[in-house]
Amino acid sequence: MTRERDAPSDPDHRLELALEAAGLGSFEWDFARDVFIISERMSAMTGIPAGERPALGGAALDEFVHPEDLPAFRAAREGNRQTENRFGSAFRHVCPDGHIIWVRVAGIVERDDQGRPITMIGIVQDVTQLHQEEERRIQAMAELDHRVKNVLAAVQSLAQQTARRTASLDAFLQAFTGRLKAMASANELLTAARWRGAAIDHLASAELGALAPGQTSWEGPELFLTPRAANALSLALHELATNAVKFGALSNDIGHVRVTWTCRPEGGFEMHWTETGGPTVSPPQRRGFGCTLLEQVTGRELNGEAHVDYRPGGVVARLVAGPAAVAERPEVVPEVPSARVTETVATSRGPASLKGARVLIVEDAVLLALELETGLSDAGATVVGPAYELEEALDLLDQPIDAAVLDANLNGHSVTPVAEVLSKRGIPFVFATGYGETGGAPGGFEAPVIRKPYDVTQVAAAVAELLANR
Known part of the structure; x- marks a missing residue:
């Protein structure tokens, strides 16, 4: 009885199934006849016609190798054919229709008793996706390196500027830690949205949500800011909140802070910070780094302007951002941040006591x-x-x-x-x-x-x- 070729026990059939499962094509280079034998699967992958074709000493396939990769490919091919039993190379393959893919080629050279090559059996794999993922990983690492250096530079500048405007170590630690926390809150939101942007209401919630419950409110349309603008606004809200807790509407139990924002017809947005119910306000006698941060840094970083008015009835701040500060709505929008302990400024409750614990x-x-x-x-x-x-x-x-x-x-x-x-x-x-x-x-x-x-x-x-x- 004649056994069918595609029966499960046919070794060739089982080999084809294995190659198919692995996404591999196969080829053979017959050195004696100097011909390539291209499999159907390799043909489907690379566009090179299946069957036999003259090898021309291996040069027949050079036309399908990207010109920039061809010298290295030739050197590897000749070196392995002459002295090695294994061949491996990865390069850009130019399909007959001009489409470019990345392929990995691996082969084994069979030799006679005198060491002369008889044939090479090999496989071809499309590694385009793997190569693209590696490129994305490298780009992501480069971007991460860039961001880390920018953050470290910003933290260094923040520390230096804070130190120059504070008279004691305790004051420096309190001010610097609060500002660092504000930067971290913005960074957390940006990371959750894959650094595509951060929502204004999320920034407001992160800075005001756990601060004097019932004494803060915020309202406005859904808007997303660029990473640069988000960091600037987070620091601005932190400075305003710090001042409100120390001297303004949040320094008592009846004051209130209201934050609102609207879209501007020409693009960007306008935000208003309004304090009511606090003690009588007077302009600061000494301008610290917080004032400089609000009035100079914030406006420039938002591509707009910032003004703080110390009215007797409460501080009123106006922040204007240009169109460049607004980002498109990211694909991934994080939930509103929440945490049971998120204090970012000092309160009047005094230090905690853990005596005996x-x-x-x-x-x-x-x-x-x-x-x-x-x-x-x-x-x-x-x-x-x-x-x-x-x-x-x-x-x-x-x-x-x-x-x-x-x-x-x-x-x-x-x-x-x-x-x-x-x-x-x-x-x-x-x-x-x-x-x-x-x-x-x-x-x-x-x-x-x-x-x-x-x-x-x-x-x-x-x-x-x-x-x-x-």
């Missing part, structure tokens, strides 16, 4: 852990740890613990196992994390979240509040 610190960044240890110790706590690794943190859970501060990620490992143990024992904890999650605490735990960068006093205040509510 044993607080576990779990943080993989050594400098941050040391800063937390110092801050919590200054507040009166006895620090357990710090733990820098997950296993180290789990080992410390046998000690008496009243509360904990947890980094969400420890060198690539989730802190969830630690949080689960603490939760089962009824020990409260707060997350101090750099992840921009908008859906609440990591892992779905009922716990306050403080976003990095933070002021250690925020962490101490959050822990004190947890212990007070037990």
Whole structure:
């Protein structure tokens, strides 16, 4: 009985199935007859006609290799044919219709007893998508490098300008930390939208949402800002909020801050900040960096202008942005940011007291852990740890613990196992994390979240509040 060629047991059929599953075409170079034998799958991939064709010493396929890649391809081909048994090369292939794809060619050379090449058996793979993904990765890394350098330069400038306008270390730390937090909030929103833009209402919510609940409101049409404009507006709102808490409408329990914005007919937008119900206002006697930031930097960064009017009844600010500050609506729009602990300016409640409390610190960044240890110790706590690794943190859970501060990620490992143990024992904890999650605490735990960068006093205040509510 004659066996059918396409029966499952046919080795050639099984080989074809394997090549098809892998997305590969095949070829053979018969050195004795100097011909190429092109498979149907390679033909479909490259546009080179299937079947036999003269090899011309290998030069027959050179016309399909991109001119810029041809010298390297020839050198690899000749070198491997003469001295090596394996051949491999990746290059741009020019299809007969002019379409260009990236291909990877690999082959094995069979030789006779004298070492003369007899034939080369090889495969061809279309790696265009892989190459494009690699190019996108390289571009993304270059863009990330550019952004990181810009952020570091901005932070350096912010630190220098803040230091020049403050008279004490405490004042510098308070002002600089708040401004850094404002930049981080804008960056979190931009990252969630893949750096395509940030919504004005999200920026307002990030700066005002957890500040004096019931005493702030914001309203306006949906508008998205470019990364540059978003950072500028976030810093401007932070400066205005800081002044309102210290001297203005948010320094008492009855004042109110209202923020509104409208689209301008010629493009861009106009925003108004209005304070009411606070103490009588007078122009500042000393112009700090905050005033310079608002009146000079903000307007220029928004391609518009900024004015602050210190009226007796309350501060009124007008920010005008040009069309260049507005971005198209991004494909991915993040949710409105929310966190149970998002204080960005100092209040009058005074420093938190953790006297007698044993607080576990779990943080993989050594400098941050040391800063937390110092801050919590200054507040009166006895620090357990710090733990820098997950296993180290789990080992410390046998000690008496009243509360904990947890980094969400420890060198690539989730802190969830630690949080689960603490939760089962009824020990409260707060997350101090750099992840921009908008859906609440990591892992779905009922716990306050403080976003990095933070002021250690925020962490101490959050822990004190947890212990007070037990």
